[in-house]
Amino acid sequence: MRITNKMITTKYIRSLNTLSSDLDKLNTQIASGRAFSKASENTSAAVKAFQIRRDLSKTEGYQANIAHAQSSLTNSESALMHIEELMQEAKVKILVGNTVTSSVDERKIVATELRSIQNQLFQTLNSQASDVYYFGGSNTDNQPFTLDTNGKLAYNGESLWQLDPVVDELTIKGLKEDSMYVDIGLGLRMNGTDVDRSSVFQYSIPGINIVGSGSTTLADGTEVSNNLYDLLGQIAASLESGTYTYDMVDQLSAKLSESSKEVIYKLTEVGSKTSYLDFMTDRFDTRTLDLQENQVNVEGADPARTIIKFKSQEVAYSAALQMGTKIIQPSIFDFMS
Amino acid sequence: MRPTFLAFQTASRALSASQALIDVTGNNIANVNTNGYTRQRVDLASISNSGYTQKYTVPGATVGLGVNVTGIGQIRDPFLDARYRAQASESAQYDTLLKGLSDLEGVFDEVETQGLQAEISNFINQLQTLSQTPSSKDIALVARTAAQKVTQILNVYSKQTEQVREQQIYDLSKIVVDTDFNTLVKNIAELNTQIRNELTHGNEPNELYDQRNILVDKLSGIVNIKVTTTPEKISEDLTIENLTISIYDTKGGSSIGIVSNGLYNTLDASLDSDNKMTIEINSSFGGYNGDITTKFSGGSIKGYLDLINGEGTYAAPGENAFRGTLYYGHAIDTFAANFAKVLNDLNVDPADGTTVLPLFTDESGGTTSITAGNIRISAAWMNESTHIVTTTVNPPAGGGDNVLRMISALGSDMSFRRDPADPASPVMFEGTVNEYMTGLIGELALDVELNQNFSNTASTVLNNLYASRESMSGVALDEEGINLMAYQKSYNAAARYFTVLDEAVDKIINGMGLVGR
Numbered sequence: 001m002r003i004t005n006k007m008i009t010t011k012y013i014r015s016l017n018t019l020s021s022d023l024d025k026l027n028t029q030i031a032s033g034r035a036f037s038k039a040s041e042n043t044s045a046a047v048k049a050f051q052i053r054r055d056l057s058k059t060e061g062y063q064a065n066i067a068h069a070q071s072s073l074t075n076s077e078s079a080l081m082h083i084e085e086l087m088q089e090a091k092v093k094i095l096v097g098n099t100v101t102s103s104v105d106e107r108k109i110v111a112t113e114l115r116s117i118q119n120q121l122f123q124t125l126n127s128q129a130s131d132v133y134y135f136g137g138s139n140t141d142n143q144p145f146t147l148d149t150n151g152k153l154a155y156n157g158e159s160l161w162q163l164d165p166v167v168d169e170l171t172i173k174g175l176k177e178d179s180m181y182v183d184i185g186l187g188l189r190m191n192g193t194d195v196d197r198s199s200v201f202q203y204s205i206p207g208i209n210i211v212g213s214g215s216t217t218l219a220d221g222t223e224v225s226n227n228l229y230d231l232l233g234q235i236a237a238s239l240e241s242g243t244y245t246y247d248m249v250d251q252l253s254a255k256l257s258e259s260s261k262e263v264i265y266k267l268t269e270v271g272s273k274t275s276y277l278d279f280m281t282d283r284f285d286t287r288t289l290d291l292q293e294n295q296v297n298v299e300g301a302d303p304a305r306t307i308i309k310f311k312s313q314e315v316a317y318s319a320a321l322q323m324g325t326k327i328i329q330p331s332i333f334d335f336m337s
Numbered sequence: 338m339r340p341t342f343l344a345f346q347t348a349s350r351a352l353s354a355s356q357a358l359i360d361v362t363g364n365n366i367a368n369v370n371t372n373g374y375t376r377q378r379v380d381l382a383s384i385s386n387s388g389y390t391q392k393y394t395v396p397g398a399t400v401g402l403g404v405n406v407t408g409i410g411q412i413r414d415p416f417l418d419a420r421y422r423a424q425a426s427e428s429a430q431y432d433t434l435l436k437g438l439s440d441l442e443g444v445f446d447e448v449e450t451q452g453l454q455a456e457i458s459n460f461i462n463q464l465q466t467l468s469q470t471p472s473s474k475d476i477a478l479v480a481r482t483a484a485q486k487v488t489q490i491l492n493v494y495s496k497q498t499e500q501v502r503e504q505q506i507y508d509l510s511k512i513v514v515d516t517d518f519n520t521l522v523k524n525i526a527e528l529n530t531q532i533r534n535e536l537t538h539g540n541e542p543n544e545l546y547d548q549r550n551i552l553v554d555k556l557s558g559i560v561n562i563k564v565t566t567t568p569e570k571i572s573e574d575l576t577i578e579n580l581t582i583s584i585y586d587t588k589g590g591s592s593i594g595i596v597s598n599g600l601y602n603t604l605d606a607s608l609d610s611d612n613k614m615t616i617e618i619n620s621s622f623g624g625y626n627g628d629i630t631t632k633f634s635g636g637s638i639k640g641y642l643d644l645i646n647g648e649g650t651y652a653a654p655g656e657n658a659f660r661g662t663l664y665y666g667h668a669i670d671t672f673a674a675n676f677a678k679v680l681n682d683l684n685v686d687p688a689d690g691t692t693v694l695p696l697f698t699d700e701s702g703g704t705t706s707i708t709a710g711n712i713r714i715s716a717a718w719m720n721e722s723t724h725i726v727t728t729t730v731n732p733p734a735g736g737g738d739n740v741l742r743m744i745s746a747l748g749s750d751m752s753f754r755r756d757p758a759d760p761a762s763p764v765m766f767e768g769t770v771n772e773y774m775t776g777l778i779g780e781l782a783l784d785v786e787l788n789q790n791f792s793n794t795a796s797t798v799l800n801n802l803y804a805s806r807e808s809m810s811g812v813a814l815d816e817e818g819i820n821l822m823a824y825q826k827s828y829n830a831a832a833r834y835f836t837v838l839d840e841a842v843d844k845i846i847n848g849m850g851l852v853g854r
């Protein structure tokens with residue numbers, strides 16, 4: 001094959017171009033720390049990178065939800081502890097007031113104290129954090145606990161003492177299950193058009209589960225509410241009443257102890273929910289770290305390797321430049337006399 | 338008998354032959370860097386004095402009469418030219434595609450930027466936040482802003498895709514067709530006329546050939562051409578060759594003449610009523626007239642046509658199915674329409690559970706013809722951030738069930754239909770909204786990668802053909818230098834021969850008949 005001068009220069013310019021564009025590519029990699037700056041440079045890595053970013057963003061969302069649930073649970077917990085303390089206090093008061101020897105005045109004082117506890121209970125049940133009632137189930141905007149026309153406790157508009165476990169089964173079920181929930185990455189699913197509750201995290205305690213509902217008929221035919229608020233009121237009324245009997249208050253007191261057990265159960269439930277959230281937080285922290293590591297592996301340029309590549313490319317480039325000055329210069333004309 | 342001065346002519350011709358050789362060598366050296374120059378060669382022939390006129394002479398040994406310069410020719414291989422031009426048109430096609438697709442990639446690529454995918458992820462996270470306190474107006478406002486960013490990015494993508502397309506349309510119609518192609522065919526036809534004139538006068542217009550070859554090479558980068566030459570007999574001893582160029586489609590077998598000797602046909606590129614690019618030919622000869630859009634199979638015009646008209650999977654049978662700007666435009670329109678529909682359908686009035694309260698509309702407030710270019714937040718949502726229905730419980734309490742429904746819908750697989758309102762229309766993609774965009778970007782990146790590879794391969798082959806052609810036709814200085822030295826020697830020898838003849842005649846005239854003097 002004849003090798004002409006133009007062939008040599010054209011090829012030489014072309015290979016210099018290739019060398020310097022490779023050099024530029026490596027330089028960009030080092031400067032940006034990225035293995036590729038366009039998807040077409042490494043399509044499979046880019047698609048993987050998009051997936052990782054998506055997962056990272058999802059994890060971020062779940063973690064925000066967990067933090068929200070956690071703070072809400074912390075609020076609920078302290079309110080529940082307060083209710084529990086109130087119940088203990090009430091029981092002590094009742095023990096003091098309900099003795100065979102207690103005088104009318106003494107009972108009256110205890111009754112007043114019980115009404116004050118009753119009042120505090122009412123307020124605690126209507127606790128709010130950042131304008132949200134957290135014992136109201138999904139009713140977060142309006143005060144969940146109110147008093148009905150009889151002065152008895154009502155939850156989300158339903159008088160609790162009137163709810164019959166048989167007749168009002170669906171209403172009670174609805175109220176008990178109606179809570180606030182968030183998606184914390186348990187695989188959010190729809191059950192038909194409804195949110196599948198097992199795929200979300202329910203973080204609020206519906207107040208009805210704390211205070212109890214319905215009423216019980218005592219042996220003597222007296223009907224008593226099952227809920228803590230009404231019970232406290234009834235005990236206070238009995239203590240004050242002219243027809244006070246020790247037995248009556250004793251029975252009511254037993255009923256109160258029974259109902260207040262729910263508070264403890266709920267406290268335990270809150271505790272286990274909180275520790276579950278702690279576990280999930282840890283899990284997502286680990287996952288975030290894993291994802292970030294993956295991201296660096298997929299998108300990042302290994303600095304050591306890139307710099308070594310850059311250096312060897314630089315050597316090739318300057319070698320080509322040196323060679324060029326040798327190859328283009330001489331021809332037979334340089335040696336003709 | 339030999340005439341006395343016969344050999345003087347021989348010597349004179351030898352001198353002028355050497356002179357011609359040196360001159361052509363000089364011309365070659367001078368043009369070592371001239372683009373498109375074909376190395377020239379002196380055609381020499383030896384002269385004999387045999388023939389009819391000597392029929393009755395006394396037989397005896399005859400001596401040749403030296404050398405004759407018959408012409409100055411070019412060293413060129415038409416087969417290499419044909420291969421080079423076929424390859425040039427393939428290479429130009431891929432280069433054009435690569436450039437256009439890279440522009441599109443610049444629009445859609447989200448590797449280094451916060452693009453649509455990031456905004457959708459952000460929107461989902463804002464919905465998560467909204468699900469924490471669904472009745473909070475300010476958080477609903479943040480969620481709406483996130484949704485607005487999604488619509489704005491879609492608007493930008495749509496606009497930029499359209500801009501890329503407009504750029505391609507401008508390049509094709511104004512630059513490639515109007516300026517490059519139409520000027521080239523005209524110039525080639527003019528050169529054909531000039532060359533024909535020179536040839537009929539018996540001249541060898543080497544420089545005009547070179548000029549024409551450069552233009553034909555350029556033309557081969559624009560369209561898939563076939564160059565043919567047909568001999569024409571001018572007189573008994575003069576036959577010249579005429580050049581014809583046609584757009585030749587190897588697959589369809591059609592051949593549309595664009596240059597024939599001094600005649601040429603121009604092209605005209607314009608958008609038709611369907612917003613598709615159409616190329617028409619204005620024929621001054623040949624049978625074709627009108628639309629020849631489908632006849633291009635190579636060259637940058639084919640590349641541009643694919644980019645401008647290519648609708649990918651949206652193409653009807655027989656239409657251009659390359660994934661060009663129209664395809665990517667349609668693809669984000671489908672995305673926008675389906676994205677809007679899935680969220681709109683979930684945003685129903687809790688009062689009756691059926692009335693859709695649209696979150697996204699087109700610019701006129703409708704929901705049936707939403708595209709990426711016109712999608713926006715509905716006026717109702719713009720007025721009131723709580724227009725987004727957070728719960729389907731009636732009367733609405735503070736629950737966030739509907740927000741979770743939206744999150745779930747955005748996170749689960751759905752069928753992206755070409756027309757989301759019509760359940761019978763074809764499914765373009767099955768997956769989540771984010772997967773749709775990842776898929777689209779991946780598809781585009783693969784197309785860029787593929788065309789990059791095609792382009793690299795094509796240009797490597799082209800470079801090899803260029804080298805082969807250069808090897809045949811280019812000027813090698815070493816060779817010319819050696820020739821120069823050799824021709825100098827032959828010139829000297831011829832001059833010496835002259836001197837010998839001169840001395841011999843001198844001997845006869847001045848030395849003969851002077852015996853004893």
